[in-house]
Amino acid sequence: MNATGGGTLDQSSFLKLMTAQIKFQDPFKPVDNQQMVAQMAQFSSVAGIAEMNQSLKNISEAFSTSRLSEASQFIGKNVLAKGDVAAMDANGLYRGEVVLPGSADRLTIELVDADGRVVDSSTSGSLEAGPVPFAFKSVDENGQPLNRGNLKVRVSGAIPSSTSTWLPVSAVGVSKSGSGAILKTPAGQIDVADVRGVG
Known part of the structure; x- marks a missing residue:
């Protein structure tokens, strides 16, 4: 998800946005519960993918370092x-x-x-x-x-x-x-x- 201006929307920003959305919603037309849950689920999924990508990157870097160490014996x-x-x-x-x-x-x-x-x-x-x-x-x-x-x-x-x-x-x-x-x-x-x- 991208915030206005091209910045990345992190978990903290998402919670602030959701709180503002609830705070300023029209009391006669509240946000649909299903829509709110769907937004939270979507953000949770994106956040999970981002964390998984970072974990895979860390594993890859550690693996490369290990391979370099092993290769140095040659x-x-x-x-x-x-x-x-x-x-x-x-x-x-x-x-x-x-x-x-x-x-x-x-x-x-x-x-x-x-x-x-x-x-x-x-x-x-x-x-x-x-x-x-x-x-x-x-x-x-x-x-x-x-x-x-x-x-x-x-x-x-x-x-x-x-x-x-x-x-x-x-x-x-x-x-x-x-x-x-x-x-x-x-x-x-x-x-x-x-x-x-x-x-």
Whole structure:
């Protein structure tokens, strides 16, 4: 209900209005009892909905805080998430896995940079259906980890049913919808619900 001027009519204002209505009513044409009860019931219903909305909002905020707290355990760790973009971890490794829906006679997994150049590759012989993990070490001439940025995983010899990569988590946040926590990685944001492994 809205009062004149666009302000919200709260319980106190409603009671004042109802009291004034009773006080100034025409004694020869009093307000119908049923009409009065209907107005009170309508206001009670609106007030109840407003209180319920506030309660749900409080629960949602508490739930988001709880999820953020739980998600913070991922900071500094690597998570396995669906996607074909790999990022280097603290040990200089680009890791992930592809899942084969069937057997393959020969499987090649390549890491490709933003210019389309193959940075590293690996070819395997006959493989059965299921997950096929991969790991490429990226180091400089002194054996120190060399970060080549985000690299795309390209597979040939079979069509995987899914591709996942291990990504380092740098921070956590709340999704735009406010419905859950997200993990911030070099390859972008990941919903906590999409994490398939932690290591």
